[in-house]
Amino acid sequence: MYKMSPLEKKYIKEHDYTKYERPSMTADIVAFSLRDEVSSDIRKNPESKLSVLLVKRAEYPFKGMWALPGGFMKNNQSIYTTARRVLLEETGIDREYMDLTGVYSDMGRDPRGWIVSQAFTALIDANAYKLRAGDEAWEAAWYQLDISEEELEREIKKNQELASVKKRIKLSLRGQDQLLTCSLIQVKKYMDYHETIESELEESEGLAFDHGRIIIDAIVKLRQDIELDEKKIFDFMPEYFTIQQLAQAHEQVTGKKLLMPNFRRKVIDYLIASSLQKDGVGYRPAKLYKRNLEKFYRYE
Amino acid sequence: MYKMSPLEKKYIKEHDYTKYERPSMTADIVAFSLRDEVSSDIRKNPESKLSVLLVKRAEYPFKGMWALPGGFMKNNQSIYTTARRVLLEETGIDREYMDLTGVYSDMGRDPRGWIVSQAFTALIDANAYKLRAGDEAWEAAWYQLDISEEELEREIKKNQELASVKKRIKLSLRGQDQLLTCSLIQVKKYMDYHETIESELEESEGLAFDHGRIIIDAIVKLRQDIELDEKKIFDFMPEYFTIQQLAQAHEQVTGKKLLMPNFRRKVIDYLIASSLQKDGVGYRPAKLYKRNLEKFYRYE
DNA sequence: AAAATAGTGTCTGTCAGACAGTATATC
DNA sequence: GATATACTGTCTGACAGACACTATTTT
Numbered sequence: 201m202y203k204m205s206p207l208e209k210k211y212i213k214e215h216d217y218t219k220y221e222r223p224s225m226t227a228d229i230v231a232f233s234l235r236d237e238v239s240s241d242i243r244k245n246p247e248s249k250l251s252v253l254l255v256k257r258a259e260y261p262f263k264g265m266w267a268l269p270g271g272f273m274k275n276n277q278s279i280y281t282t283a284r285r286v287l288l289e290e291t292g293i294d295r296e297y298m299d300l301t302g303v304y305s306d307m308g309r310d311p312r313g314w315i316v317s318q319a320f321t322a323l324i325d326a327n328a329y330k331l332r333a334g335d336e337a338w339e340a341a342w343y344q345l346d347i348s349e350e351e352l353e354r355e356i357k358k359n360q361e362l363a364s365v366k367k368r369i370k371l372s373l374r375g376q377d378q379l380l381t382c383s384l385i386q387v388k389k390y391m392d393y394h395e396t397i398e399s400e401l402e403e404s405e406g407l408a409f410d411h412g413r414i415i416i417d418a419i420v421k422l423r424q425d426i427e428l429d430e431k432k433i434f435d436f437m438p439e440y441f442t443i444q445q446l447a448q449a450h451e452q453v454t455g456k457k458l459l460m461p462n463f464r465r466k467v468i469d470y471l472i473a474s475s476l477q478k479d480g481v482g483y484r485p486a487k488l489y490k491r492n493l494e495k496f497y498r499y500e
Numbered sequence: 501m502y503k504m505s506p507l508e509k510k511y512i513k514e515h516d517y518t519k520y521e522r523p524s525m526t527a528d529i530v531a532f533s534l535r536d537e538v539s540s541d542i543r544k545n546p547e548s549k550l551s552v553l554l555v556k557r558a559e560y561p562f563k564g565m566w567a568l569p570g571g572f573m574k575n576n577q578s579i580y581t582t583a584r585r586v587l588l589e590e591t592g593i594d595r596e597y598m599d600l601t602g603v604y605s606d607m608g609r610d611p612r613g614w615i616v617s618q619a620f621t622a623l624i625d626a627n628a629y630k631l632r633a634g635d636e637a638w639e640a641a642w643y644q645l646d647i648s649e650e651e652l653e654r655e656i657k658k659n660q661e662l663a664s665v666k667k668r669i670k671l672s673l674r675g676q677d678q679l680l681t682c683s684l685i686q687v688k689k690y691m692d693y694h695e696t697i698e699s700e701l702e703e704s705e706g707l708a709f710d711h712g713r714i715i716i717d718a719i720v721k722l723r724q725d726i727e728l729d730e731k732k733i734f735d736f737m738p739e740y741f742t743i744q745q746l747a748q749a750h751e752q753v754t755g756k757k758l759l760m761p762n763f764r765r766k767v768i769d770y771l772i773a774s775s776l777q778k779d780g781v782g783y784r785p786a787k788l789y790k791r792n793l794e795k796f797y798r799y800e
Numbered sequence: 801a802a803a804a805t806a807g808t809g810t811c812t813g814t815c816a817g818a819c820a821g822t823a824t825a826t827c
Numbered sequence: 828g829a830t831a832t833a834c835t836g837t838c839t840g841a842c843a844g845a846c847a848c849t850a851t852t853t854t
Contacts, residue, residue, distance in 0.1 A: 204561065204611065211560040217612045221575050222522040225616060245805075260511040261504065275521050275614055279605040297694040300603060303618060305579040311504065312517045314575055316525060318603060360793040365800070390797040393734065394597040428728045434693065444805080462844060464807075483804040484852040493660040497690040500665070545832075744832080762817060764834075783831040784825035807850070814843085823834070 223305070223316045227283035228270030228411065229253075229298065230319060230418040231291070233326035234436045234449050235342060248448050251326070251342040252373065252415055254380075255290045258338060261311045262408035266373075266380055268415070269340070270317065283320045291340040292332040298322045301421050302414065309410045321418045323435035343373035343380065347419060352385075363390040368402070371412055381405045382412030426453055431470065434491060442478050442486040443467060470495045523605070523616045527583035528570035528711065529553075529598065530619060530718040531591070533626035534736045534749050535642055548748050551626070551642040552673065552715055554680075555590045558638060561611045562708035566673075566680055568715070569640070570617065583620045591640040592632040598622045601721050602714065609710045621718045623735035643673035643680065647719060652685075663690040668702070671712055681705045682712030726753055731770070734791060742778050742786040743767060770795045 204212070231253035236246040254266040271286035273279055280298075288294045302319040309315070331340045353366040365388045373380040382404040389396045404412050426432050436449045447463045471489040478486045504512070531553035536546040554566040571586035573579055580598075588594045602619040609615070631640045653666040665688045673680040682704040689696045704712050726732050736749045747763045771789040778786045 208560045208563070212611055215612075217524060217615075220524065220572065222524045223573065223575075224517060224520065224522045225525070260508045263508070272520060273523065273605070273616075275523075276607060278607075279603055279616070297692055297696060303579055303600060303603070305573070307576060307578075311512055312515075315517075316573075316579070354799070356799060360797065363797060363799060388800075390799065392597055393791060393793070393796050395797065396597060442806090459843095459845065460806085461808075461846080466843080483854095484806050484850075486806060491693060493693070496693050497660065497663060497695065499654070499656060499663060499690065500688075742833090759817065759819080760833085761819080761835075762815095766816080783827095784823075784833050786833060801854105803852105803854080805850100805852085807848105809848080810846090812844085814841105816841085817839085819836105819838090821834105821836080823832100825830105825832085827828105827830080 221314070223314045224312075225273040225279070226270050226315060226317045227273060227279055227286055228268040228317050228319050228414060229283055229287045229322060230268060230301070230415055231287070231293065231295075231322045231324050232418075232422065232436075233324045233342065234452055235326050235344070245444065245448075248445075248452055249344045250419075250452050251344045253291060253293075253324075253331075254341060254343050254373070254375070256339040256341075257408055265406055265408045266341075266343070266375075266378075267408035268319075268411045279318050283318070287322070290332070290338045291329075293324065293329045295322050295324065299425075302417055304410060304414060306410075317414070319414050319418065321422065323422075323432070325436060325438045328438060341375050343375045345415075345419070346372045346374070347416065349386075361391070364388060369399075369416055371416055373407070378406065380407045382407050384413055384416055423454055426450070430466075431496065434470070434496075437491075440474060440476060440488040440490060442488060443471070444486055521614070523614045524612075525573040525579070526570050526615060526617045527573060527579055527586055528568040528617050528619050528714060529583055529587045529622060530568060530601070530715055531587070531593065531595075531622045531624050532718075532722065532736075533624045533642065534752055535626050535644070545744065545748075548745075548752055549644045550719075550752055551644045553591060553593075553624075553631075554641060554643050554673070554675070556639040556641075557708055565706055565708045566641075566643070566675075566678075567708035568619075568711045579618050583618070587622070590632070590638045591629075593624065593629045595622050595624065599725075602717055604710060604714060606710075617714070619714050619718065621722065623722075623732070625736060625738045628738060641675050643675045645715075645719070646672045646674070647716065649686075661691070664688060669699075669716055671716055673707070678706065680707045682707050684713055684716055723754060726750070730766075731796065734770070734796075737791075740774060740776060740788040740790060742788060743771070744786055 233251050234248040235251050236248050253269060255269050257263050257265055257267050269287050269290040271282070273282040277285065283298055284296060298320040300318060301321045304317040304319060326342060332338055347369065349367050349369045351365065351367050356363040367386045369384045369386055371382050383402045384399050385402050386397060386399040399413055401410050401413050433446060433450050433453065437446060443464050446467060447458050447460060451458055470492050472492045474488045474490055476488040478488060533551050534548040535551045536548050553569060555569050557563050557565055557567050569587050569590040573582040577585065583598055584596060598620040600618060601621045604617040604619060626642060632638055647669065649667050649669045651665065651667050656663040667686045669684045669686055671682050683702045684699050685702050686697060686699040699713055701710050701713050733746060733750045733753065737746060743764050746767060747758050747760060751758055770792050772792045774788045774790055776788040778788060
């Protein structure tokens, strides 16, 4: 391993690297789950809707508004440890596996000053956890999520070497007794053979900071990831589940209808049938399956 | 947009959020390119090798050793702006499009103190740029890259619900007149239906900081990305190129041999033939193609 | 029996892998 | 003509999309 020379040690000691301005750093977690809507008809399958986990802010700024679970990084913890810690502290969910999905470092994104946020995404089977109640400083709740978009402007040069598309994206979050909304202006630019996305918050009602933007970015990325690697959809599932649950999750996230026979054929290799059945339904019960771990773990 | 109440403004003003410890933040850029080896036989196609861009450190710590281009984030710049700025300053390459590929926040990774690094990956056509020479503080150079791995330990429980594989990964970087090496211990753990990777630097010769680790992580991610979306391989290409160049780039990065007729069929839709030909070769010259931009830009 | 979902079978078109064979340039 | 790469054609098997059809359970 590298050993510093005495000269080098001295040099480092004499330089106070902390004299330069530094940002504070936070981890914010976008935790998604699919939650069943209460069905009016027992003969029909319940629909499951994509939801995101929010906590009510107990302090200024944005006191009383809803925000992503998150918090400041400490000196002796990595950002991954920080993410896991704050999610557990604020919501009661202990989750080791998360994806880093973005960094937010724009000026003015936090009224408290220069604060850089690392955004993590976690896909969760909501039924496996009981959320912290509102008895303490923190109150956590699942918000059902709707997203819509509207094209504002489109400019495509003839030679196609520069183009841009401007959109307004609207997000609405429905909780127990509250509706939060936000809208975002997104500009996609096509140049140098790549697509770059810039987005800026236009309006935000009830949602703290730029968290509406972080949520929208996370959804876009989630959709991309699932189209690239369909195994990711399993993250929403409990240990035992039906093929229909899996298909519904897929449809809900991608927004595309599946043909069940084909979907069944595609996933069957990733499953191990159990002798259990889904009960409490008003029709032929479906078989419950487990993940076939051999297909998920490639011991390389 | 959100307006703060006077009470809220007062509260924020009274709290000094900077009193908590904060990290310094840097952007480090892993710039890859494929560079032709000088061929001994004019009748043979030159092989192209994956290379990474390094700069020689002019200051302590690690003075005289080689490091990734990188530098500190400033208050009025986002981390993306920082990445672009430092790459340009230190190497002369101006590049807008880069991927954020990792965050390094472990304790002790930088002898100067608590420094968090955001790692970016850029794929570059090296011939398009002239590197800064060694006339100033910075000297930049391409280092050819070799990577090998050796399995150390493997533990798989019967029910497959927990498993781990431990490996040593060796990296060697060959420059004009220097050989840099480093080795890394990597532990892959398989649990909760996911694979998690932890890696730690074991030894590093001539390479500054934990940059060997950052480079290895970037290569692993690059390979994954290219297997998921083969269009990424085009990033290494100049405006005009042959199908063989493209195939060679693909082989070099993934390490797998391709069958040319099949590869040709697969990529031909993404190309527009030009009337130009590759010249200066000792055999039938290949046609030069351009990207078919319609296939790269999906104006959505 | 009606309703609703669960699950099977089959046809078709596309596409990747393998490889034989032809074309065109230089040495 | 030898050599090396460039490029075309074709066979095969796997698989995704579409959809008709059968099965099983509750109301």
